[in-house]
């Protein structure tokens with residue numbers, strides 16, 4: 001398989017790296033020239049990459065027991081025993097505790113709170129301001145997730161936790177540590193400790209209070225978990241539950257900025273219908289083109305056979321959501337923004353659209369994340385007009401999630417009531 005990696009291919013991959021300013025470019029070149037199974041040919045970093053519906057089914061459903069979610073990388077260092085990175089019975093126990101507050105049947109109860117948190121953030125905008133929707137979306141998503149899961153209003157605490165949260169995200173983002181495992185990483189100890197202090201304070205307050213709560217934090221406390229394990233689940237949910245939504249909201253704005261006709265059409269629908277079908281399709285298409293979680297990271301515990309080759313036990317393997325969503329043999333005009341493709345139900349094979357993963361470990365917040373995007377987007381588009389200021393300068397950055405960089409700059413004007 002690696003014999004297919006010629007010097008020309010190496011050069012094409014390097015060119016794609018510079019052109020796209022992201023490792024997504026070289027990954028796409030590898031996929032085009034080598035196929036749905038290849039190894040990243042970097043010194044000290046040679047994970048296998050698989051993609052496509054058949055591979056996704058194996059990895060997520062039929063052969064998932066051959067894989068470990070736990071990896072020896074900073075994600076594990078940060079999240080400890082978090083549900084995202086534990087395996088077996090321990091994982092299943094945490095997951096069972098965490099599902100109820102995010103169950104689709106509970107979602108309608110969050111609508112007004114989501115609208116209220118959106119309005120709090122926009123109350124700071126002045127007419128004619130240019131705001132970065134990557135930053136503003138993060139504020140909204142953080143307020144919403146902390147209120148939903150821990151009944152914690154973090155509005156006044158945003159200045160205290162903002163930098164520690166960005167540092168935590170930076171800590172788990174890909175970087176030089178991938179190749180040089182023991183490279184010293186400076187500047188993280190203090191902010192990560194500050195974030196821990198904040199979470200332990202919330203746990204402590206809750207243990208002391210006489211008020212009753214029915215949220216995730218209460219489930220974790222009532223289950224008898226230690227403060228440390230509760231902190232691990234809280235941090236996992238806080239990061240997984242807001243960084244993804246931040247990226248999704250920001251990408252929707254980026255794409256609307258690049259497609260003014262769709263933008264105008266969505267605005268008209270959110271103002272004339274209870275629920276805009278086009279907004280639903282825009283959300284789906286954004287998740288297809290720029291899936292916030294663009295790969296699943298696994299350690300292979302038992303040899304895994306794919307049509308194109310074997311991944312030996314002990315190796316690291318990525319299943320690429322990004323490449324699956326842009327596979328031209330599955331998706332027509334795979335790189336084009338075309339929300340209408342979702343207008344008449346799914347036409348592509350099962351496991352070809354996997355923005356939330358799949359199988360028993362599919363995203364625990366999939367329904368919540370989509371409802372949140374719908375509610376927040378509708379509210380923003382009903383209350384403000386948005387004029388894109390840097391639509392042609394945005395590129396995908398591979399951080400902890402796939403983010404639109406250098407940000408999504410929008411000039412905002414409040415729409416007068418009854419306009």
Ligand code: HEM
Nearest residue numbers: 084240241244245248293296355356357361363364365369
């Ligand atoms: C647009 C929003 C979101 C996207 C695109 C997204 C995407 C994903 C994906 C792709 C996975 C599977 C990863 C893998 O297979 O390795 C996943 C898992 C997970 N997500 Fe999400 N997510 C979103 C929102 C949320 C929210 C709102 C929460 C929590 C409130 C959440 C919590 C989790 C957790 C805990 C897991 C691990 C589940 C397990 O291993 O059992 N996510 N997410």
